[in-house]
Amino acid sequence: MISNMDTIISITGQIRDNLKSNVKPKEDDVFNLISEIKQLEGIVSKDLIRAFTEETISFLIEGNEPDYSKTREYINTVDTEISFIAGMFNSPYNPLFGFECILYKKHEVNSSITSHYPSSVVLPVTVLGCTDGFKETMNVSLFPEFFVASAPIKNEHKVFYFTNRFEKRNHLITKPILNQLTTASTFKVLKSASDEEIQEACIAWVYLHEYHHRTGVLPIPEYLNIKGSRAAASLEELRVDLHSIIACIDLYINKKLEKGLLFAELIFAERLLRYPIQIDPHINFDSRASQFFYSFLNDVGTKVFDGTEIHIDVIELREELEKIVNYIDMFERQISRLETAEAKKQIDNLSKSLGGFSVETNKYERLPLYQTMINICENTSIETLISH
Secondary structure (H helix, E strand, O other), rough: OOOOHHHHHHHHHHHHHHHHHHOOOOOOHHHHHHHHHHEOOEEEOOOHHHHHHHHHHHHHHHOOOOOHHHHHHHHOOOOOOOEEEEEEOOOOOOOOOEEEEEEEEOOOOOHHHHHHHOOEEEEEEEEEEEOHHHHHOOOEOHHHHEEEEOOOOOOOOOOOHHHHHHHHHHHHHHHHHHHHHEEEOOHHHHOOHHHHHHHHHHHHHHHHHHHOOOOOOOOOOOOHHHHHHHHHHHHHHHHHHHHHHHHHHHHHOOOOOOOHHHHHHHHHHHHHHHHHOOOOOOOOHHHHHHHHHHHHHHHHHOOOEOOOOOOOOOOHHHHHHHHHHHHHHHHHHHHHHHHEEEEEEEHHHHHHHHEEEEEOOEEOOOOOHHHHHHHHHOOOOOOHOOOO
């Protein structure tokens, strides 16, 4: 697909390693990388290649501070099926970031979803190859603020989601859990789905997920000053996925989306079951969001786990899901009237009441459901799951 992809990744990786070790990269490596990138003309945008070339020479040859503003700008205008993202990156969520490159193939989103939930900022992609910074365990997306760039972020800047990583986790983690721990009728459509259908469902999930981040009383990125904490991010992740599940159910019921039930089941299963198995809820907001979900379901009288098996009928739970998301939306309206510090305090209090916070250990612990799931799935070690 890209004949020199491995070469591009290898050279970028060498430059990355030099910079991580505070060693000036060899000029030959820099110009070899630029030469290889230029060979992508005809596949990717010439403007993007030119911007990356100019900003990389400024940084690595001329010794200026890294600034990939132009590269980021052209990345956001690319409409070719295959392209690349490269430059300097930084994020508190990814300590491995540095000088990186990723090559990708973009996906089309189901037209029934895009017609009802239009967005121009979400771009689901399959990663074809990347440097080590993009291989970090929990790295599944790229936001415009991760670029090292001096120019301000624009509302139209795209958010990239790496859908093949969601597909892989579904295959390696979620499906084995479903096969071992759910009743025959639970997630029946999801359990029988083909790899291609799982891919389509993951594409729909990340699209709707990001779409709903930008809606509501406190949309992000506008209200990141309130939603920047791990506790707030946990509640936000649950909020947007609940809206996404309901959207898929409604489109399915109204015969607007044939695969809506599959999409709803996948989002539900991933949000409720996978994350606390994969990673500690004390350190990860996605994991904690799953625990919120389970606690909320219990609060509305829905017992999904009897100690042995999980039983869920996504369609039948439509009303309960709406109750939960309405509560979260109401909570957001209430804290929107507060000073930022008080709003964060209220979020933290809610988080501790829902997320498995232990006063004894002063940390978030896995709720019994998830610890039981780990014990039952003992043939698959947590260390193996976390590596994916």
